[in-house]
Amino acid sequence: MTELSDALKAARTAAGLSLSRMSQLTHYSKPYLSLIENGKRPALPEVITAYEQALSVPIGSDPVRRAHEWLVSDSPAAIQSRSGRRVGEDLAEKLEARVIELRHLDDVVGSSDLLPAIQKELSESESLLHNGSYPEHVGRRLFTTNGELAQLAGWVASDAGRYAEAQRVYLSGVSAAQQAANEPLAAQLFSTLSYQISNVGNPRDAALLARTAVKGAHGATPVVRALLLERVAWASAKAGDTEGTRRALDQVDDAYEQRSPGIDEPEWVYWLNRAEIDVMAGRCLIEIGDPGKAEPLLSKAVASYPVEHSREVALYLSWLAESYARTGNVDAARQTLSRVKDYASRMPSTRTNDRLRLVEALV
Template sequence: MESFGQAARRLRAGLSLREIARRAHVDPGHLSRIEADKRTPTPQLAAALDAALGGAGHLAELARRACVEPWPLDGGPWRPCDTERLVDALAQQTPTAENAVELAHQWLIAEPPQLLEVRSGRRIGAGTVERVERRVQQLRVLDDYVGGGETWVMVTRELTATAGLLKGAAYTEDVGRRLLVAIGELCQVAGWVLSDSGRLAEAERVYLAGVRAANAGGDVAGAANNLSSLAYQLANTGDPRTAPTLARSAYAGARHHASATTLALLAERVAWAYARTGEARGAERALGQVEAEYDQRRPEDDPVWVYWLDQGEIEIMAGRVWTQLHRPLRAVPILERATSGYSDATGRETALYLSWLAESLIQANEVDRAAETASRAFRLSRQANSARAEDRIRLLGNQLGRFRGNAVVDSFLDEFRSAA
């Protein structure tokens, strides 16, 4: 059977390569490499060449067949259609939790695939990728101060534009790999803000696309960050029974590839997943792993996205875990100490952390202090535009409702319900 390049040369007989390149909107040099079978066209480019050469679907079918089996490369298989599928995954139906578990297991045993150059469009260089990387970090830091309700449109637009570069530009293997890593990081940011805005199905889809993008770029830690972020979401808003498997898979998969600080972050999410399923021993063991990993940290080894994890954040998670497990004697002192260092400038985070302190105080039967703390958390949540913060305040309202008649509680409930 003739190859795609052979068929394209046969159909082009009598026409110049430059003329067909013009009709198909492709660089002539790129078309020359396709005809020499040194490059494989994307499905879109194959269809354009089919139309320009009057192939009656023959070229499109050859391109489809060429993508059925992966190309064997040094680091593993990566196909032109893999790029298509990765980009298309950002607009597909939401995977189920069962799909996510399967993906986690596949990711753990698969060799990282090696990137081929994108085969059409303009060429981009390292400078473009550096700008993308800086923009991702800017969006990540912005999320420290602004809730997902304000930022999800901005971040998802950025993701769409960056995925467009992957799909439509030409670049070297090194640049392409960095672009995939940046897309993986951007997927994690997008998933986080989508979840924070209450768009859970979209967040799950984006997280899974991020696992694939990061893994394709050779960024095992970035893939793990996406996977454990999905585990965190499922623990909070989905079926929490699936969360420990995903969280442990992320930690195990990154164990030999990630910095100590990154592993501490991944272990935190394991602890939280166990807490949400009521498994106190698993949660306590994971909290011990957090401390052990963090004690081994070397900041020079860390990816930029773990900048926010410090001892205070680790204490906050420990306090949340013990609150979730209804251990207020352990939770209250930790959360009081940790939240004392947070200001109103980080409105959403402070509101969330204060909500856990308030809940632990309710468990300890410190009702007045719980209501005072809940009132401060409520006022901060009003500025945050965060579905997560709103859900936490709603939960406090329900828990404090049984203490009607207490003046401090009544003040909080009246303020809370008047804003509903």
């Protein structure tokens, strides 16, 4: 706490701002900020965010530390539940922002560190929904937030190898999304569950579930539709359906090309870009027995990926190594596998460990 307090104070001082001015900019009282900067009160995540926005500099940028801070502080949902006041737009907006921050932390924080923070946030969100008082339009936002938290909790639990827990949370999220009348979000939850089943269950069941998600995603935006179709392609590839895989990959491209700056995509598809689509195409091509065409797609995509996203880099390199191994380029496969191990050591993941074992058996 002292290190973070010192960092906040140093950033404010470097910007030439008084504590009174920081109070005006962040809307927190001067005495409260003084206690935080002197290490007498914990620096809550929302306070750190307020400082970062006011000063336009990153503070407390250690992502693991940020995840741990979530565990020692009450969320706005928990505070609201205790107060008993009627929930309004302001709280809904705060909770939406917190989900976004947790989602982006998943890019750089391992599941063992992040999952407890997400579980805590999800539990407090569910308590607010059950015990709070709110108008219908605010309720829709709260249920949407809860559904998004459930999707994130399931994804991170699955990454930690806790598959039964992930499935339970995904399905609870579907219920929340349905309460919010948010069909694309419900489809995202079913689709993410299909991805898990593709990897650890029956791929044919996964393909059926993925196709059902696409069909039920009424009103889905182009990038959301592309994401849902990716899950169809992957499940089809795992099930050995070559024709279905290629058809789904073509549909992914078609959907993604329909995106437009004028279309408001949900924030939870922020990560889906051309490189990600090429990675999925490469993975599917390997699964259906065409590793030669997969290699250039994977090489280009991995080269453009942020190195701080260690888990994803390790995973995508593992498929590149597999493409080399399956085309007979064993030396390149071994060299790439060495890079996989380096990145995997930075951000442990059950998915990465499974991939390592598979590719090591090939070389």
